[in-house]
Amino acid sequence: DDGHALLKELGESSVSTVAAVNAIAYGGGCELSMACDFRVAAESAVFGQPEINLGIIPGFGGTQRLPRLVGQSKALEMNLTGDAVLAPEAREYGLADDLVPDEQLFDVAISWAKKLGAQAPLAVEEIKRRSNKGDLDDGIAAEKEGFAKVFQSEDGKEGISAFLQKRAPEWKGK
Numbered sequence: 001d002d003g004h005a006l007l008k009e010l011g012e013s014s015v016s017t018v019a020a021v022n023a024i025a026y027g028g029g030c031e032l033s034m035a036c037d038f039r040v041a042a043e044s045a046v047f048g049q050p051e052i053n054l055g056i057i058p059g060f061g062g063t064q065r066l067p068r069l070v071g072q073s074k075a076l077e078m079n080l081t082g083d084a085v086l087a088p089e090a091r092e093y094g095l096a097d098d099l100v101p102d103e104q105l106f107d108v109a110i111s112w113a114k115k116l117g118a119q120a121p122l123a124v125e126e127i128k129r130r131s132n133k134g135d136l137d138d139g140i141a142a143e144k145e146g147f148a149k150v151f152q153s154e155d156g157k158e159g160i161s162a163f164l165q166k167r168a169p170e171w172k173g174k
Contacts, residue, residue, distance in 0.1 A: 003028070007035040007060055014125040016116035020109035021045040022102065026084070031060040034069060034095075037128070040112060041087040041096035042105040050082040068132070069094050120155040121173040 010017060010032075019036040026048045033039045033047075041047075049062045057063060058079060067075035070093040078085060090096040100108045116124070126146035150156050154174040162169035 003060055007032065011035040011061075011065075012128075014121070014128070016113070016119070016124055016128070018109050018112045018116065020105050021047070021087075021096065022105050024048075026050050027058065027062075028060055031058060031062050031065065034061060034065040038097045038112060038116075039090075039095065040098045040100060040105060040109040041090055042102040043087055043099060044102050045087040045090070045096070046084050047087075047090045047095055048082065048084040049079050050084075052080055053082040066095075120150075120159055120169065120171045122153050122155045123150045123159070126150050 016038070017036040019033040019039045021033050021039055021041045022045060023042075024046050025033050026046075027050060030047050030049055049058050049066065051058050051062070058066075062079060063075075066078060069075075070078070074093050077083070085093070085095065087096060087099055091099040098108060098112070126149060130142045130146045155169075155171050158171065159169050
């Protein structure tokens with residue numbers, strides 16, 4: 001239960017999360033990376049859900065997060081065969097958001113984190129909260145509610161003012 005709670009907390013964090021995948025991400029390692037908002041993979045990285053080969057199933061989100069990232073068919077293939085997926089293929093299917101030379105992995109992942117960390121905190125939280133909520137109609141309704149909340153916030157007003165004044169915004173998280 002602690003592992004599930006940790007990955008749930010990671011996935012529902014109000015801040016953006018970036019996984020830097022630099023080697024073998026099998027089973028729980030792959031599921032940990034999928035709980036993050038973004039995955040930056042080194043060219044030598046390998047992803048996989050090999051649990052089927054042990055007669056078990058992914059236990060930390062592999063049956064739920066994987067289809068949302070790569071589609072139902074590819075997720076079933078990965079979960080039912082246990083075959084490894086090399087980083088270029090992971091990028092092609094949406095399991096990795098960026099593919100970089102091994103020696104650049106951490107610099108690129110830090111760059112992603114800095115860029116994401118500079119965004120308006122309230123807007124980030126609302127986008128994350130609304131993005132994976134229910135079916136499309138429920139999701140659109142939730143998105144409208146979140147938009148209204150953020151648009152009327154101090155950060156929403158600051159962002160628009162800063163844009164119009166051609167200056168960097170000063171976020172307050174309110």
